[in-house]
Amino acid sequence: MPYYIGDVIKDKNRLVARTPEEFKKTGVDVILGNGVEAIDAEKGQVKLSDGAILPYDILVMGTGADAILPEMAGQDLPGVYTLRNLTDGLRIKSYLNEKVIRKAAIVGAGFIAMEMSEALRNLGIETVVLSRSPLPVARWDAAFSKMIVEELHKNQVTFLPGTKPVAIEKGKDFALRMTTNCGEMDADLILMALGIKRNVKLAEAIGLKTGESGAIQVNFAQRTSCEEIYAVGDCCEVFNRVSQKWMYLPLGDIANKQGRIAGQNIGGSPGIFPGVVGAQSFKVFNLEVAATGLTEAEALKSGFHPVSNIIWGLPIARSMAKDEKLGIKLIADKPSGKLLGAQSISAGEGAVKRINMLSVALWAGMDLTDISYLDLAYSPTFGGAWDPIHIAAQGLMRKMA
């Protein structure tokens, strides 16, 4: 009988279990508040923190990832939070409800930091983003990151480039005082949004193979180097269909898919996880921001010969547009003409739609010739007769000719 340390079981669309008691009725033991201390892969058993020993035939590792912390003084003070799991969210929410928060500092400028800046501004809190780099969200082209900085400013979020925290201490007027490489600042709330790191402690302790990325190696069935052990989610690697390499990409939808495949294989109905193309998106105020495939640097590293272009257009037909704006960057391989990656940003709706289409194109390994004539559901309300995708592909083909 399998042991689950966690979540929810659904029967079709009906939720059948949410609490350990409800799970028990479905024949599943759920153990909460009791972590796994060690695995004995030889004997096929795990040791819980309360000392109990549980035998297993098949073990699924979903140890996830931990928030990265800069290891500095004061990062455990009340009012300093990481952004990793539901508990973090609940803690931040209580803090916001209990205290008067006038000013918040977000350390980090990835897409979680961007989303948080919007959430905090919507609560009327003065918000500052500290970014190590000159621009936020490194994955996107500088032309797009600059538009994000403008959007932050338009919404009264202060963006501090080249700024790193050095230490945090209790404040006087404000709850906290943070020293940075550029001086000191007050805040009632500090959010550490510096990314995450795979949690592979248990895996490494029993010698499971990890990949170049440091995350657990799995095969297409989500099986690790140990036949009885599967791994899914933010602790393991995933196959990138564009680079044809295993990589680390800890995103929620990927974890969901891997879990389904592992479950299928364990349950005796074989399946493979076909990999990803690296599609991702976020919203910050009025901007949609999305990307898929490889960046130019990643493409070079994988041996491709990337050429790229950026075009600016409209997400809907010119006759219907007001303040909309859409940018698309395409990256293609010069010798083969194959699409390698794409990035998009839009004021208003539009970027995610394009990136999703280009993700399907990447999945299928399309070249620019195909993309330049793709048949899309044209209506002036939803796009021009020539979509920005077509125009971008045709532009890049001219550049490569």
Add this chain to the structure above:
Amino acid sequence: MPYYIGDVIKDKNRLVARTPEEFKKTGVDVILGNGVEAIDAEKGQVKLSDGAILPYDILVMGTGADAILPEMAGQDLPGVYTLRNLTDGLRIKSYLNEKVIRKAAIVGAGFIAMEMSEALRNLGIETVVLSRSPLPVARWDAAFSKMIVEELHKNQVTFLPGTKPVAIEKGKDFALRMTTNCGEMDADLILMALGIKRNVKLAEAIGLKTGESGAIQVNFAQRTSCEEIYAVGDCCEVFNRVSQKWMYLPLGDIANKQGRIAGQNIGGSPGIFPGVVGAQSFKVFNLEVAATGLTEAEALKSGFHPVSNIIWGLPIARSMAKDEKLGIKLIADKPSGKLLGAQSISAGEGAVKRINMLSVALWAGMDLTDISYLDLAYSPTFGGAWDPIHIAAQGLMRKMA
């Protein structure tokens, strides 16, 4: 030197000509208000309605299509309009501005009729749609058409199923009086939205080959059966990549693409038009409606063994959704598992996005296994971790198993 009877020339993104005088400066003669009466393909010349003879080396036919009229008494009365071209639009607009329009009747229930019903209701005009069939927009599954009828009712548009016009005459209280198979009705404005028919008179007169659809046959370079004559747009056929057959699909974005390819080939830079998958969309009030690929009937006719399913879900993540609703119908071939077509409807944004992704999937010839794990740009604002596309594909695979 080529002769253009028409439009606009652009140099990169700069508009260089809009009027005949402006075109002249670019070296192009534009002749307006003077139609082509006859073509002499042997001599390579066309005869204009004013009697002038123009020689050509290459001729491009863009004779388009005409609005279908039911041939009944009174269809030429003032206040009765077809919906075909810019002139129709301008005429309707003047009529709306000059007269007090209390009630409008739209004859036909295709997607142009749906769009017009919204436009007229937004002007506060009482609007009635007369539909020969029990439901509007025959291309879409009845489950979706029914949702459209509800949306029409919600917006005070009267939908009359099984209703055909018989005759129109001048009215007393209202400008017009229309007799139908179900009785009489008053209206100040009657719009004939019964679809269009390719205009192939000139083509047939010189013996150009037409296809099974009755439209002009072209090859992948947009060349007709006569080497010096090309055809583009609503007068010619287009290759359907899913059925692998030539068909008639008069849509604006397709015409644009064909024009570009014809121009390229004529200009000495060879290119082919890679065909279509049949993507189309429209908006009616708060609904997005879109479809791509084949219907079940078309799939059967093409020799496939179609199986289909419909799922209802949410266009964005459950935690973010309010009144949104999304339906997807997938049609796949049982022996091969290949996607053949898809239809979608959404209350609020969502249907077009999905149909565009599935159009790219159809373009690439994907099967349901691929579609059930496509990597999309997940963010709760834009969709669930499992997109309705995944859920629909997985559901149809279970049905086919």
